[in-house]
Amino acid sequence: MAPDEAPARVRITSPHTTARPRRRRTVEQEIDEETAIGEVYMRSLVRSQLRLALAVAAALVILVGSLPLLFLLTDLDAVRIGPVPLTxxxxxxxxxxxxxxxxxxxxxxxxxxxxAFSDLVQRP
Structure with missing residues (x-):
């Protein structure tokens, strides 16, 4: 090679440029395809609904379930509204x-x- 000649050009490419680009999957697709991420989303919905149900059950136990204890500790049968006892x-x-x-x-x-879950799923 002569000193005036430039070396031949060599093109170097990354293997990532020839691979087809990955499409980002939506949350709906993750849930429909039952991937690990989709399971996390569904588990979060179920967990929030379970928390709510347990809170409501606890409220019912406190509000309605405590009535027998109230009747036992107080003498509400003596209090009458018309001919019917307060209990x-x-x-x-x-x-x-x-x-x-x-x-x-x-x-x-x-x-x-x-x-809120639906808004999260439909978010782009």
Whole structure:
């Protein structure tokens, strides 16, 4: 090779440039294909719903389950509203709006959890 001649050019390429580009999978695809990441997303939804259900169950145990203890420790049978003792009013009338309210709160919170999960899944 003569001193004036430049060496021949050599092209060096990375093997990554010839590989086809990977597409990023969406969360929906991860869940549908049941990948490890999809399982993490589903487990987080189930865990949040379970936490909510346990909290509601604890509230019911405290609110309704404590009534027999209240009746045992106090003399509410002596208190009467009309011809009916107060204990019957509590069991027959007051408990049902409490149950309805707890159920309403549970459904609203459950829908909020699912809406947050849906927003996460549909995020690009």
């Amino acid at each position: 019957w009013w509590l069991l027959g009338v007051v408990v049902y709006p409490v149950l309805f309210g707890v159920g309403w709160v549970f459904v609203r919170a459950s829908e909020r959890n699912e809406r």
